[in-house]
Amino acid sequence: MTDRDAALFDCLLGLGDDRLVLGHVLSQWCGHGPVLEEDIACANIALDLIGQATLFLGMAGDVEGKGRDADALAYFRDAVDFRNHPLVELPRGDYAFTMVRQFLFSSFAFQVLGGLERSSHQELAGIAAKAAKENRYHLRHAAEWVVRMGDGTEESHSRAQAALDEAWRWTGTLFMPGPGEDLLTAEGIAPSLPALEPAWRAMVAEVTERATLALPEEPAPTGAGYRRADQTEHLGLLLAEMQIVARSHPGAEW
Amino acid sequence: MVTLSGRAAEVMEWLREVKDPEVPVVDIVELGIVRGAEVEGDRVRVDVTPTYSGCPAMRVIEEEIVAALRARGMGEVTVRTVFQPPWTTDWMTDEAKRKLAEYGIAPPGPATEEDPIQLGPTVRALACPFCGSEDTEVRSRFGSTACKSLHYCNACHQPFEHFKAI
Numbered sequence: 001m002t003d004r005d006a007a008l009f010d011c012l013l014g015l016g017d018d019r020l021v022l023g024h025v026l027s028q029w030c031g032h033g034p035v036l037e038e039d040i041a042c043a044n045i046a047l048d049l050i051g052q053a054t055l056f057l058g059m060a061g062d063v064e065g066k067g068r069d070a071d072a073l074a075y076f077r078d079a080v081d082f083r084n085h086p087l088v089e090l091p092r093g094d095y096a097f098t099m100v101r102q103f104l105f106s107s108f109a110f111q112v113l114g115g116l117e118r119s120s121h122q123e124l125a126g127i128a129a130k131a132a133k134e135n136r137y138h139l140r141h142a143a144e145w146v147v148r149m150g151d152g153t154e155e156s157h158s159r160a161q162a163a164l165d166e167a168w169r170w171t172g173t174l175f176m177p178g179p180g181e182d183l184l185t186a187e188g189i190a191p192s193l194p195a196l197e198p199a200w201r202a203m204v205a206e207v208t209e210r211a212t213l214a215l216p217e218e219p220a221p222t223g224a225g226y227r228r229a230d231q232t233e234h235l236g237l238l239l240a241e242m243q244i245v246a247r248s249h250p251g252a253e254w
Numbered sequence: 255m256v257t258l259s260g261r262a263a264e265v266m267e268w269l270r271e272v273k274d275p276e277v278p279v280v281d282i283v284e285l286g287i288v289r290g291a292e293v294e295g296d297r298v299r300v301d302v303t304p305t306y307s308g309c310p311a312m313r314v315i316e317e318e319i320v321a322a323l324r325a326r327g328m329g330e331v332t333v334r335t336v337f338q339p340p341w342t343t344d345w346m347t348d349e350a351k352r353k354l355a356e357y358g359i360a361p362p363g364p365a366t367e368e369d370p371i372q373l374g375p376t377v378r379a380l381a382c383p384f385c386g387s388e389d390t391e392v393r394s395r396f397g398s399t400a401c402k403s404l405h406y407c408n409a410c411h412q413p414f415e416h417f418k419a420i
Binding site for chain 2: 037038040041043044045047048049050051052054055107110122123125126127129130131133134136137139140141143203206207
């Protein structure tokens with residue numbers, strides 16, 4: 001692979017892994033949602049995210065050129081090779097945490113997909129444009145819940161605030177450029193992540209203010225730098241559950 | 255809709271036998287997901303674009319395209335997935351929208367993009383597919399399939415589904 005393709009491969013893994021992991025965590029609400037409508041909403045959003053992951057990972061496999069498809073990348077890589085942000089691998093928590101995290105991620109995705117829609121890479125632009133349409137529904141749904149819970153009862157407010165305080169700590173790496181990002185921005189393949197952060201902050205500030213929630217004043221820690229170095233213990237457990245069937249019966253079809 | 259000539263147009267006509275497995279009153283051509291067809295001898299390639307990234311019906315649709323065209327005597331049938339430009343409900347024909355309404359699903363309006371964080375009720379009032387009243391409300395933006403949302407009619411007290419504009 002050229003340096004540019006290696007950077008693109010890493011970027012696509014990041015996009016795919018974020019969605020695969022978050023989709024899996026969110027799917028854990030299926031059958032356990034607080035009300036039927038939310039059970040269905042979480043399953044739908046998880047389905048969209050896993051569908052997007054399939055497309056980004058499939059494209060990553062093509063760029064890598066070693067014959068790995070989306071399934072091979074999803075089920076046969078170990079935790080150390082995942083490129084997701086730690087924010088998405090945290091356990092689902094209560095519904096306040098689920099929706100606050102969902103809001104922080106969807107608003108982040110809103111910025112990133114908006115940039116990728118204009119990518120000079122036609123296939124990537126097409127996948128991003130489709131994902132962006134789906135993400136608008138996710139974002140609106142999550143933002144409504146953040147406001148409903150934040151500006152709700154004393155109990156829902158305190159839970160939403162606790163969720164924001166916890167989730168916020170994991171947002172520090174969201175806009176960190178991946179390795180070789182300059183190679184991708186130079187050719188107009190991907191947007192520069194740090195440049196997207198101010199618009200994201202403004203959106204988060206607007207919704208949290210309406211939700212009467214206080215954004216933590218301390219900047220979120222950026223940890224050791226890039227995503228992988230900041231993995232939590234949760235990813236390994238999550239992957240063990242997600243990958244066990246595929247690894248026990250490699251090549252199985254149903 | 256895509257306009258084609260000659261044999262490709264004939265293939266498009268044949269493809270109208272393939273229905274959306276989740277909404278079996280509309281076919282895949284009037285749904286706007288067939289983006290083109292290229293025919294050479296008895297070989298045909300059909301370009302299809304997905305409705306939603308994770309739509310589980312896509313694989314079934316691909317299989318049914320192959321089966322439908324084989325039944326018409328085509329030898330090699332390949333289905334190619336294209337992503338650009340992304341599918342929009344604006345590509346659905348008026349006829350398909352009418353069939354949806356008849357089937358009890360409120361059809362999509364124009365796919366204008368609303369501000370994703372401007373919250374509250376949707377701007378556009380949705381007419382109940384059963385009684386026509388516009389006194390309806392959103393129950394959930396997510397429904398039984400990726401493409402639908404759940405609504406309730408305050409006039410005839412019926413829950414109904416809406417094919418989301420996207």
